[in-house]
Amino acid sequence: MRQTEKTCITQRTLLSDGPRRSAPRSACVVVIHGEGLGKRADLGEAAVVIGRSPESDLHIPHNSVSRWHCRIWRDGDSYYIADMGATNRTRVNDVAVTRAELADGDHITLGECILKFISHSSVEARYHQEVYQLATRDGLTELYNRRHFVEAVDREIARATRHGRPLVMCIIDVDKFKPVNDKYGHIAGDDVLRQLAAIVRRFVRGEDVAARIGGEEFAVMLPETDLEAARAFAERLREAVAEDVFMVGDVPHRMTISIGIASLAPGREERSPLMQAADNALYRAKDEGRNRVCVEA
Numbered sequence: 001m002r003q004t005e006k007t008c009i010t011q012r013t014l015l016s017d018g019p020r021r022s023a024p025r026s027a028c029v030v031v032i033h034g035e036g037l038g039k040r041a042d043l044g045e046a047a048v049v050i051g052r053s054p055e056s057d058l059h060i061p062h063n064s065v066s067r068w069h070c071r072i073w074r075d076g077d078s079y080y081i082a083d084m085g086a087t088n089r090t091r092v093n094d095v096a097v098t099r100a101e102l103a104d105g106d107h108i109t110l111g112e113c114i115l116k117f118i119s120h121s122s123v124e125a126r127y128h129q130e131v132y133q134l135a136t137r138d139g140l141t142e143l144y145n146r147r148h149f150v151e152a153v154d155r156e157i158a159r160a161t162r163h164g165r166p167l168v169m170c171i172i173d174v175d176k177f178k179p180v181n182d183k184y185g186h187i188a189g190d191d192v193l194r195q196l197a198a199i200v201r202r203f204v205r206g207e208d209v210a211a212r213i214g215g216e217e218f219a220v221m222l223p224e225t226d227l228e229a230a231r232a233f234a235e236r237l238r239e240a241v242a243e244d245v246f247m248v249g250d251v252p253h254r255m256t257i258s259i260g261i262a263s264l265a266p267g268r269e270e271r272s273p274l275m276q277a278a279d280n281a282l283y284r285a286k287d288e289g290r291n292r293v294c295v296e297a
């Protein structure tokens with residue numbers, strides 16, 4: 001391998017494409033304080049709307065941010081911001097604005113969140129993006145971490161309850177993982193977890209949230225999904241894992257998973273009882289022989 005290429009690769013981290021990623025050319029806004037730290041929206045031809053509404057282009061789910069808080073757009077070489085009638089008026093460099101031209105480095109305050117307008121520095125934008133990745137992802141599998149998952153679940157439960165929409169929690173546990181670790185070592189065990197996460201990632205849709213919530217425990221939250229569809233999802237995932245060949249060190253290995261499922265229902269309209277119900281189903285799946293999906297009625 002050529003030396004230059006080698007150097008590049010050593011600078012890449014698990015969570016970042018490092019210096020090889022092409023630099024974003026357009027201006028952008030990045031959350032630098034508060035909810036959504038590190039989230040970025042590129043400012044291209046179309047205007048970007050920022051707000052608490054999930055339909056906004058840059059979604060900041062915090063109570064101090066209005067559903068449709070402000071709008072940023074480009075006109076020629078200039079960028080402008082306009083408040084959209086937010087309860088906490090949009091502030092630029094601490095001055096409340098109705099409409100203003102933005103300059104590189106301006107701080108935009110929306111409620112308790114602060115964004116930075118970056119007109120050209122792609123390095124800085126990438127830095128913020130990386131901070132966001134580090135704060136929300138599990139370093140081993142690159143699925144979401146437990147902290148982000150918990151926040152996402154609380155948010156989605158509130159939304160599902162408000163609109164009377166279904167939501168399902170799946171908790172996934174690797175079967176007989178301890179013997180793999182004991183026989184082949186922790187590093188080989190980590191490889192299994194990474195391969196498993198890759199399969200989970202293949203099966204989740206855009207609005208689902210998949211996370212590693214414990215050592216060898218994963219969870220997937222399925223918004224807008226009823227129990228039957230969730231069971232079908234879990235069965236497909238279980239089968240895919242059982243059919244895959246896992247490389248444990250150099251040794252091909254079969255692995256299986258058990259899955260517990262519970263839906264949002266009376267008595268479990270909050271995260272704790274919902275996860276407890278999915279956990280109960282998971283333990284039943286283990287008790288009944290593993291490599292199976294159980295549903296908490």
Ligand SMILES: Nc1nc2c(ncn2[C@@H]2O[C@H](COP(=O)(O)OP(=O)(O)OP(=O)(O)O)[C@@H](O)[C@H]2O)c(=O)[nH]1
Pocket residue numbers: 173174175176177178179181185186187188189190193214215216286290
């Ligand atoms: N390699 C690796 N192993 C982990 C990690 N976190 C937890 N473990 C291991 O996961 C294993 C979990 O084993 P147990 O909970 O006893 O269960 P099991 O052998 O999977 O058996 P069942 O769940 O009953 O099917 C233990 O050996 C832990 O050390 C991790 O991050 N990496």
